Amino acid sequence: MFRLHDVSYAHGGNAGVAALSHISLDVPQGEFRWLLGPSGAGKSSLLSILSLEVQASAGMVEILGVPVMQARRSSLARLRRRIGTVWQDFRLLPDLSVFDNVALPLRLQHRAEDEIAHEVHAIMKWVGLENRLDARPLQLSGGEQQRVAIARAVIYRPALLLADEPTNALDERQAGRLMAMFHRLAELGTTIVVATHNDAIVEKYPAPAIELAHGHMVRDYR
Amino acid sequence: MARRRYHDGLALHQALPGQFLPFLVAAMSFLAALALAGGIAAHGLSQRWTHGAGAVTTVQVPGPDDPAAGTGTRIAAVQDILAHAPGIITAHRLSDAELRSLLAPWIEQTGDASLPLPAVIEVHTTAGQDPMPPLLPRLEAIAPGVMVEHDSVWSDRLAALAASLQACALLSVMIVMTVAVCVVMAATRAGLQTRRQAIALIHSLGAMDSYISGRFASRVGLLALVGGLGGSLAALPMLLAMSHLAAPFAAVTDAQATAPMDWRDPAAWADIVPHALLWMLLALPPAAGMTGWVTTQLTVRAWLRRLP
Numbered sequence: 001m002f003r004l005h006d007v008s009y010a011h012g013g014n015a016g017v018a019a020l021s022h023i024s025l026d027v028p029q030g031e032f033r034w035l036l037g038p039s040g041a042g043k044s045s046l047l048s049i050l051s052l053e054v055q056a057s058a059g060m061v062e063i064l065g066v067p068v069m070q071a072r073r074s075s076l077a078r079l080r081r082r083i084g085t086v087w088q089d090f091r092l093l094p095d096l097s098v099f100d101n102v103a104l105p106l107r108l109q110h111r112a113e114d115e116i117a118h119e120v121h122a123i124m125k126w127v128g129l130e131n132r133l134d135a136r137p138l139q140l141s142g143g144e145q146q147r148v149a150i151a152r153a154v155i156y157r158p159a160l161l162l163a164d165e166p167t168n169a170l171d172e173r174q175a176g177r178l179m180a181m182f183h184r185l186a187e188l189g190t191t192i193v194v195a196t197h198n199d200a201i202v203e204k205y206p207a208p209a210i211e212l213a214h215g216h217m218v219r220d221y222r
Numbered sequence: 223m224a225r226r227r228y229h230d231g232l233a234l235h236q237a238l239p240g241q242f243l244p245f246l247v248a249a250m251s252f253l254a255a256l257a258l259a260g261g262i263a264a265h266g267l268s269q270r271w272t273h274g275a276g277a278v279t280t281v282q283v284p285g286p287d288d289p290a291a292g293t294g295t296r297i298a299a300v301q302d303i304l305a306h307a308p309g310i311i312t313a314h315r316l317s318d319a320e321l322r323s324l325l326a327p328w329i330e331q332t333g334d335a336s337l338p339l340p341a342v343i344e345v346h347t348t349a350g351q352d353p354m355p356p357l358l359p360r361l362e363a364i365a366p367g368v369m370v371e372h373d374s375v376w377s378d379r380l381a382a383l384a385a386s387l388q389a390c391a392l393l394s395v396m397i398v399m400t401v402a403v404c405v406v407m408a409a410t411r412a413g414l415q416t417r418r419q420a421i422a423l424i425h426s427l428g429a430m431d432s433y434i435s436g437r438f439a440s441r442v443g444l445l446a447l448v449g450g451l452g453g454s455l456a457a458l459p460m461l462l463a464m465s466h467l468a469a470p471f472a473a474v475t476d477a478q479a480t481a482p483m484d485w486r487d488p489a490a491w492a493d494i495v496p497h498a499l500l501w502m503l504l505a506l507p508p509a510a511g512m513t514g515w516v517t518t519q520l521t522v523r524a525w526l527r528r529l530p
Binding site: 051052054055073078079081091093097100101103104105107108109 | 231419423427428429430433530
């Protein structure tokens with residue numbers, strides 16, 4: 001779960017362009033939230049704060065019980081291991097195979113190679129890419145790359161899962177499977193925030209939503 | 223399932239190629255070895271000139287064959303005291319021929335070969351000790367008029383010169399080390415820049431700063447160790463040749479200085495290089511590796527601070 005209180009964020013420091021203003025949120029464990037709003041509303045900035053990619057300029061951020069603004073670097077590194085992120089641009093490493101890209105979070109946790117291989121095969125079977133383990137990301141289609149990115153984000157069963165437009169490059173059937181998996185993970189206790197401006201999928205999979213516009217929170221549906 | 227190779231995305235073989243850095247570190251190590259060798263040689267000569275084999279004290283005994291205050295001749299009594307005094311390695315009485323050879327210019331000027339000459343004893347003392355002042359009253363008592371001369375003017379000047387050379391060598395080593403540190407920093411920063419996206423990704427996946435800096439430092443430390451080894455090996459033949467040329471200046475006796483070297487004898491090779499120099503050559507590669515490791519650790523950790 002996470003809590004934000006009066007959080008603001010400006011690109012380029014306090015004197016920069018305001019991306020978020022006075023956001024307060026409280027999302028409990030095991031909850032699913034849509035993060036809605038048009039382009040430039042601040043969805044990606046909010047996800048960046050939650051994924052610890054950037055620090056809020058002001059306010060209080062508490063993620064999985066850790067007060068982020070006061071935490072030491074080593075505590076933040078440990079916290080990142082409990083957060084899974086599916087970025088809009090996938091962020092796959094082009095010189096690593098699909099297997100190695102997906103195995104990366106587990107290797108950083110120093111898991112045994114046998115265990116890693118087992119986990120990677122299982123998750124890649126689930127995303128339907130078990131035959132592309134040795135391919136390089138650039139040899140895959142956009143949809144396949146997105147599935148690899150999703151596999152990497154969920155392979156270590158994060159306590160908080162953040163996804164920025166995760167269904168963009170997926171067809172309807174794959175998007176449906178992904179949403180089913182997200183709901184299953186939420187039932188198992190993972191807090192999930194999915195940013196999208198795909199109204200169709202939001203209508204098809206109704207869930208509580210946070211809506212942003214021009215960096216302000218306009219609604220927090222429960 | 224086939225076992226796969228460990229990949230964490232840092233691709234350090236691309237970030238820090240194995241040719242450039244070892245070559246530069248080898249060059250730095252080579253220069254450091256030469257500078258250190260100069261420092262060690264200067265230290266050795268300084269020791270020799272101020273305390274060691276080069277520091278000769280002369281004892282002049284007038285009327286050497288006259289009876290001493292106790293029993294026997296004056297020269298025998300003086301030699302007996304010197305032979306049993308602590309801190310004296312050798313006390314060699316110059317023979318008549320040696321003495322006349324030494325005084326030839328003056329004897330030729332006077333043209334009188336029958337001048338009464340004092341006995342002269344060349345005393346070599348243990349390094350760092352000057353045993354003569356406490357002996358002087360005893361020598362005076364048995365051989366009045368005895369003179370002890372330790373010409374320290376030249377040895378002091380030479381010692382000052384040696385100290386300057388040592389300081390220059392130390393300065394050279396520090397400059398070489400500074401350049402080496404800068405080279406390692408530049409190479410590390412270039413490597414970080416090359417792999418910045420991968421580093422940002424694994425940082426966001428929860429990699430500790432210590433993990434990333436440790437991976438870079440291990441790679442650079444290994445490359446610097448290899449470079450240091452290359453530099454030491456490259457310096458060895460040159461230092462052997464220089465040590466061989468310098469051997470006569472470091473010899474304790476004339477016989478040692480003029481003795482030809484048996485090139486087939488490994489022990490002779492080991493003997494011509496001062497032991498301190500051999501230890502220095504052995505220590506250089508680990509020192510280079512450690513310098514590379516520490517510099518990289520600090521550089522990477524400073525660079526990672528830009529990430530949240």
